[in-house]
Amino acid sequence: MAKLINGKEISQQIKDELKEKVSALKAQGKNICLAVIQVGNDPASSVYVGNKKKACAYIGIESRAFELPEETTEEELLSIIKDLNEDDGVHGILVQLPVPKHINEEKIINAISPKKDVDGFHPESVGSLCIGRPGFVSCTPAGIIQLLKRSEIDIEGKHCVVIGRSNIVGKPMALLMLRENATVTICHSRTKNLKEICKEADILIVAIGKPKMIDASYVKDGATVIDVGIHRDANNKLCGDVDFASVEPVAGAITPVPGGVGPMTIAMLMNNCVEAAEREE
Numbered sequence: 001m002a003k004l005i006n007g008k009e010i011s012q013q014i015k016d017e018l019k020e021k022v023s024a025l026k027a028q029g030k031n032i033c034l035a036v037i038q039v040g041n042d043p044a045s046s047v048y049v050g051n052k053k054k055a056c057a058y059i060g061i062e063s064r065a066f067e068l069p070e071e072t073t074e075e076e077l078l079s080i081i082k083d084l085n086e087d088d089g090v091h092g093i094l095v096q097l098p099v100p101k102h103i104n105e106e107k108i109i110n111a112i113s114p115k116k117d118v119d120g121f122h123p124e125s126v127g128s129l130c131i132g133r134p135g136f137v138s139c140t141p142a143g144i145i146q147l148l149k150r151s152e153i154d155i156e157g158k159h160c161v162v163i164g165r166s167n168i169v170g171k172p173m174a175l176l177m178l179r180e181n182a183t184v185t186i187c188h189s190r191t192k193n194l195k196e197i198c199k200e201a202d203i204l205i206v207a208i209g210k211p212k213m214i215d216a217s218y219v220k221d222g223a224t225v226i227d228v229g230i231h232r233d234a235n236n237k238l239c240g241d242v243d244f245a246s247v248e249p250v251a252g253a254i255t256p257v258p259g260g261v262g263p264m265t266i267a268m269l270m271n272n273c274v275e276a277a278e279r280e281e
């Protein structure tokens, strides 16, 4: 039976640590503010944005919400970002993705000042991570590192297999594991012998976006399995990319969905906001 990696509990720990830091900053007269922009009203996005606002309120970070209609133009959004870039009272800017199809996502990401890029999506942030310079790190992969460290799972020298090569999860995840001295393999939809490679993993990080695709036949006995996926199944229940019931008996440690990686993403977003304010000095 696998040890359950409790993301809800660990994210709570991190939020409590941040809450203390924020009150110390407040005592020095420093107020931290995150601007959260949502274009349109995709219900999943609304849930995530709501969770982010709640986390801000808990920690003592001011959240400035922009709920923009679906028809908002790219120019309008860029103009709001420009104003927020220039606003000294704002430390972090988050544009919830995905944005509607008529808006160019890349242009929006590039418009956010790297100093306020608490998502870590800007090319300068990604480049900094790649060459080991300070900068904001994408929240989901950063949260997974915290999950592993705080669960006392060794990374150094271990074979880590990441399934998925997106710019916001797979690629930064591989870079972070490399920084922690793991031996890293990146797999994706065109990988030919996926199962054989996964079976070699000491740490298997799954971010493929296919509900319950990874079952026990992909997992080495005692491996750590991290599930980044989040889907709703036929009964409207949340599930991940990993078939939890199948994998749990063979894994050494495993994250659940919900209550695994998701809450960590938000905790690390809060961490990046506090860092943004601290770096300002």
Ligand SMILES: Nc1nc(=O)c2c([nH]1)NC[C@@H]1CN(c3ccc(C(=O)N[C@@H](CCC(=O)O)C(=O)O)cc3)C=[N+]21
Binding pocket: 047, 048, 051, 094, 095, 096, 097, 098, 119, 139, 230, 238, 257, 258, 259, 260, 261, 262, 263, 265, 266
């Ligand atoms: N600019 C931007 N930054 C993001 O960080 C970003 C984004 N866009 N777009 C969408 C993804 C997804 N994401 C999640 C955040 C929290 C949970 C979360 O709180 N999950 C809970 C369950 C939530 C539920 O009930 O649905 C859990 O897993 O326990 C999940 C997913 C942030 N993202």
